Amino acid sequence: MAIGLYIHVPFCRQKCAYCDFYSLPVRAEAVERYLQLLLREAAMRGTGQTVNTVFLGGGTPSLLTAQQVSTVLEGVSRYFCLTKDVEITLEANPETLQPANLTAYRQLGINRLSIGVQTLSPRLLLPLGRRHTAQQALDAIEWAQGAGFDNISCDLIYGIPGQSLADWQQDVRMLATRGLAHLSLYSLEIYDATPLGQTIADGGLQLPADDLVADMYDWARLYLPQQGLEQYEISNFARPGRECRHNLNYWHNGEYIGLGPAACSYIQGVRQCNKADLKAYEQALEAGRSAVEFCERLDEEGTAVETVILALRLNSGINKESFAQRFGRDLEDVFGEEIRELLQKGWLEPTEQGYRLPWHMRPLANVVFTSFLRTSNT
Amino acid sequence: MQQNIRNFCIIAHIDHGKSTLADQLIQVTGTLSKRQMVEQVLDNMDLERERGITIKLQTVRLRYTAAHGQEYILNLIDTPGHVDFSYEVSRSLAACEGALLVVDAVQGIEAQTLANVYLALEHDLAIIPVINKIDLPAADPERVKREIEDVIGIDAENAILCSAKEGIGIEEILERIITDIPAPSGNPDAPLRALIFDSFYDDYRGVITYLRVVDGALAPGMKIRMMATGREFEVDEVGVFTPSMMPLPRLETGQVGYMAASIKNVKDTQVGDTITLAKNGAEVPLPGYKKVMPMVYCGLYPIDTVQYEELRTALDKLQLNDASLVYEPETSEALGFGFRCGFLGLLHMEVVQERLEREYGLELLTTAPNTVYRATLTDGSVVYVDNPAHLPPPGKLASLAEPFVRASIIVPSEFIGNMMELAKDKRGVFVNMDYLDTSRVVLTYELPLSEILYDFFDQLKSRSKGYASLDYEMIGYREAELEKLDILINGEVLDALSTIVHKDRAYTKGKALVERLRRIIPRQLFDVPIQAAVGNRVIARETVKALRKDVLAKCYGGDITRKRKLLERQKEGKKRMKQVGSVEIPQEAFMAVLKVDE
Numbered sequence: 001m002a003i004g005l006y007i008h009v010p011f012c013r014q015k016c017a018y019c020d021f022y023s024l025p026v027r028a029e030a031v032e033r034y035l036q037l038l039l040r041e042a043a044m045r046g047t048g049q050t051v052n053t054v055f056l057g058g059g060t061p062s063l064l065t066a067q068q069v070s071t072v073l074e075g076v077s078r079y080f081c082l083t084k085d086v087e088i089t090l091e092a093n094p095e096t097l098q099p100a101n102l103t104a105y106r107q108l109g110i111n112r113l114s115i116g117v118q119t120l121s122p123r124l125l126l127p128l129g130r131r132h133t134a135q136q137a138l139d140a141i142e143w144a145q146g147a148g149f150d151n152i153s154c155d156l157i158y159g160i161p162g163q164s165l166a167d168w169q170q171d172v173r174m175l176a177t178r179g180l181a182h183l184s185l186y187s188l189e190i191y192d193a194t195p196l197g198q199t200i201a202d203g204g205l206q207l208p209a210d211d212l213v214a215d216m217y218d219w220a221r222l223y224l225p226q227q228g229l230e231q232y233e234i235s236n237f238a239r240p241g242r243e244c245r246h247n248l249n250y251w252h253n254g255e256y257i258g259l260g261p262a263a264c265s266y267i268q269g270v271r272q273c274n275k276a277d278l279k280a281y282e283q284a285l286e287a288g289r290s291a292v293e294f295c296e297r298l299d300e301e302g303t304a305v306e307t308v309i310l311a312l313r314l315n316s317g318i319n320k321e322s323f324a325q326r327f328g329r330d331l332e333d334v335f336g337e338e339i340r341e342l343l344q345k346g347w348l349e350p351t352e353q354g355y356r357l358p359w360h361m362r363p364l365a366n367v368v369f370t371s372f373l374r375t376s377n378t
Numbered sequence: 379m380q381q382n383i384r385n386f387c388i389i390a391h392i393d394h395g396k397s398t399l400a401d402q403l404i405q406v407t408g409t410l411s412k413r414q415m416v417e418q419v420l421d422n423m424d425l426e427r428e429r430g431i432t433i434k435l436q437t438v439r440l441r442y443t444a445a446h447g448q449e450y451i452l453n454l455i456d457t458p459g460h461v462d463f464s465y466e467v468s469r470s471l472a473a474c475e476g477a478l479l480v481v482d483a484v485q486g487i488e489a490q491t492l493a494n495v496y497l498a499l500e501h502d503l504a505i506i507p508v509i510n511k512i513d514l515p516a517a518d519p520e521r522v523k524r525e526i527e528d529v530i531g532i533d534a535e536n537a538i539l540c541s542a543k544e545g546i547g548i549e550e551i552l553e554r555i556i557t558d559i560p561a562p563s564g565n566p567d568a569p570l571r572a573l574i575f576d577s578f579y580d581d582y583r584g585v586i587t588y589l590r591v592v593d594g595a596l597a598p599g600m601k602i603r604m605m606a607t608g609r610e611f612e613v614d615e616v617g618v619f620t621p622s623m624m625p626l627p628r629l630e631t632g633q634v635g636y637m638a639a640s641i642k643n644v645k646d647t648q649v650g651d652t653i654t655l656a657k658n659g660a661e662v663p664l665p666g667y668k669k670v671m672p673m674v675y676c677g678l679y680p681i682d683t684v685q686y687e688e689l690r691t692a693l694d695k696l697q698l699n700d701a702s703l704v705y706e707p708e709t710s711e712a713l714g715f716g717f718r719c720g721f722l723g724l725l726h727m728e729v730v731q732e733r734l735e736r737e738y739g740l741e742l743l744t745t746a747p748n749t750v751y752r753a754t755l756t757d758g759s760v761v762y763v764d765n766p767a768h769l770p771p772p773g774k775l776a777s778l779a780e781p782f783v784r785a786s787i788i789v790p791s792e793f794i795g796n797m798m799e800l801a802k803d804k805r806g807v808f809v810n811m812d813y814l815d816t817s818r819v820v821l822t823y824e825l826p827l828s829e830i831l832y833d834f835f836d837q838l839k840s841r842s843k844g845y846a847s848l849d850y851e852m853i854g855y856r857e858a859e860l861e862k863l864d865i866l867i868n869g870e871v872l873d874a875l876s877t878i879v880h881k882d883r884a885y886t887k888g889k890a891l892v893e894r895l896r897r898i899i900p901r902q903l904f905d906v907p908i909q910a911a912v913g914n915r916v917i918a919r920e921t922v923k924a925l926r927k928d929v930l931a932k933c934y935g936g937d938i939t940r941k942r943k944l945l946e947r948q949k950e951g952k953k954r955m956k957q958v959g960s961v962e963i964p965q966e967a968f969m970a971v972l973k974v975d976e
Binding site for chain 2: 008186187188213234250263264271296364369373
């Protein structure tokens with residue numbers, strides 16, 4: 001079975017105000033050192049596993065030069081077996097993209113771009129702490145298309161302090177008409193430890209009301225399918241066949257290996273995450289040890305719960321046959337009571353192959369997910 | 379021997395240093411060495427330490443050799459320090475001949491002190507004023523002396539200046555106990571009469587009764603009778619507290635100690651009852667016994683219904699030690715099976731709740747407390763209602779009465795206006811105002827007890843910047859224009875939220891309550907109407923709008939564990955809510971009625 005490969009690039013020019021991912025200010029020497037370590041980790045963990053998706057995430061992977069990206073890809077293909085049709089995604093920030101590096105990335109075999117547009121409203125880029133302008137974002141898309149990328153995804157955020165429904169509709173419309181293959185729409189999640197979280201806690205900015213945020217979501221999931229972008233996951237929309245294969249693997253609770261600081265892996269029922277600290281990551285690898293700092297093994301039931309919850313994020317829902325194949329038990333054997341109750345409430349609906357969230361429950365998915373949870377299965 | 383006994387207690391406001399002084403007396407007399415002392419031995423329940431209050435009485439026998447060479451036995455009888463336990467205080471005082479009146483040299487007299495001093499004076503106790511904390515820079519002993527003279531009317535010229543913390547004045551206190559407090563005056567030749575002033579349950583020996591031998595003597599083997607309850611027992615053991623229990627062959631007239639008599643239930647050794655001989659006993663009991671009636675009731679429900687039996691067992695066990703706790707099974711349509719429990723007051727209620735949760739690991743839902751209403755029905759019969767949900771329908775009610783208290787509030791004069799306003803808000807009737815000195819007054823009001831159960835104490839403190847102190851005593855029932863206010867959630871009356879309110883307040887209270895509930899009840903997957911109603915008349919309405927968004931936007935590889943944990947916490951939070959019909963209601967909602975700002 002093929003697995004996914006995630007590579008965390010922990011560098012940014014500047015941290016965005018809402019972001020709680022692990023990242024560091026970019027410095028040339030640090031990047032070079034990191035690349036060496038990354039390849040050392042790949043050597044430690046790669047045993048020729050078949051990989052059909054590679055995702056360079058971050059951080060800002062597009063801060064890597066084409067040369068550096070090439071080092072990474074060449075390196076990993078030494079220790080892993082990349083399939084012919086491998087999907088290789090690079091996450092990018094608009095201000096880092098120019099026709100030149102885009103052309104080079106494309107030639108290296110990057111075949112999917114995920115551009116962090118977030119919003120096209122200048123007024124809203126500010127509270128998010130983004131470094132680019134709306135024009136830069138639009139240019140980046142155009143240049144990427146010019147460089148031969150036909151599988152481009154953009155991220156948009158809604159629920160930004162100060163954002164109106166009209167602001168949101170304008171953002172979505174402007175992207176929907178640019179021939180993109182994929183859109184991810186994320187409701188802004190606030191973390192206390194971030195600058196934006198602090199500003200909001202101090203009353204400096206106010207989040208839009210939940211109902212308005214729900215309106216934004218509802219509008220977008222009605223509008224986008226008309227533009228050929230079908231919803232396939234709670235936050236994701238794609239033209240048919242352009243769903244992100246790397247992420248689909250997560251939602252199918254498939255196996256993956258994550259390389260780099262803070263990256264997580266899930267192999268043979270064990271989920272483990274590397275230290276979210278470049279220094280500690282370095283020390284571990286230099287000592288020839290693994291950089292893992294968190295590790296959990298779920299029991300069979302816990303794995304089943306996660307499998308159902310993750311699958312229900314997808315519009316296709318949970319497939320009874322693949323569940324039975326994976327666990328050797330019928331879905332109804334394990335979750336009969338939960339499913340009956342949810343069906344009766346109308347919080348779940350049957351499909352030909354299994355069950356899925358009905359349209360009205362997608363924005364309320366947690367309510368359904370929590371009903372599948374049992375007392376700790378780790 | 380009787381001539382060499384002194385029985386005394388300490389009267390003090392919270393924080394005025396009673397426990398520290400008791401510790402010093404125990405140490406100076408060599409009753410316990412410093413090493414043996416756990417700090418403040420007298421407050422030995424965790425809760426008491428944390429709250430700095432005394433709930434369960436302690437008693438200790440001190441041996442002291444006076445300056446003139448004679449050895450004395452000094453029995454220190456502890457008193458509970460809260461208005462809820464004023465009957466227990468009165469029984470402890472009745473077991474003494476004297477009292478140390480401890481007043482903080484900075485704070486001066488507080489309402490609680492005043493109430494207990496008056497009680498001590500009623501019992502003809504010799505009072506020795508002690509001004510504590512004179513080591514503090516702001517100490518003003520002269521002012522406090524004047525206050526004691528003006529307010530209490532006792533001579534404070536010879537008040538002892540003391541710092542229990544620094545050990546100043548302790549010897550003087552011990553000497554004065556001997557010279558100023560009379561020896562016990564009982565008759566050793568008369569039939570046994572002993573006053574019960576406390577008890578506790580011991581797993582091995584049954585109930586241990588704290589007592590003061592007033593007449594005659596008490597020894598193991600005697601057949602005794604409780605004069606109020608009529609129950610008879612055979613004495614197994616008698617002894618004194620050193621402060622651990624030390625058996626003695628007998629307890630003579632005037633002595634304070636304990637008795638074990640294979641008593642299975644504290645209810646058989648009621649505080650205030652008189653112990654006499656089963657045969658040829660005394661004919662007249664000691665004065666002052668009364669059966670303590672609970673004043674405050676609330677419903678206690680297990681959050682998880684499977685804990686119902688555990689709750690019953692825990693209440694049974696607590697009651698072994700607490701004769702004033704009453705409870706009976708109750709069923710609420712909203713909350714299922716639980717108990718209606720009666721308490722002496724709010725503190726007593728909180729203490730019991732906390733002990734149930736802490737010592738017995740129960741998760742409880744508590745309904746808002748209420749007083750006991752007296753309902754006169756149209757057929758002339760009278761019923762007492764301890765649960766607002768059970769109030770007879772208006773058609774059957776001739777009249778309703780509620781318990782009133784007389785409250786004394788001591789407060790700096792600059793806050794008089796605020797206090798009067800508060801009392802008015804709480805339906806108080808002004809009785810009197812006395813100046814303690816140029817800057818402090820005692821305000822006396824008559825108030826419905828039910829108003830004190832609502833945020834009265836918090837308001838008192840906040841409107842006086844923390845300076846006001848409060849004491850109150852029950853003065854009986856008074857008729858009032860009362861009606862039942864019901865709360866409907868999603869169209870159903872939530873019986874646990876019904877309250878009895880004054881007619882003039884029903885509208886404002888109902889409005890405030892539904893408004894508050896709207897903020898407390900989380901959004902559900904459908905609109906939830908919240909209504910306040912008197913009879914069939916809806917007087918206020920709010921709606922908790924349906925939840926539209928509860929989803930984690932992102933969930934990718936590295937995040938799955940963290941997101942699952944978020945969901946697990948969310949589920950835990952829901953578990954702590956009570957499912958009423960199809961609505962999930964947080965526990966907080968059931969106490970909302972206490973916190974409404976009208």
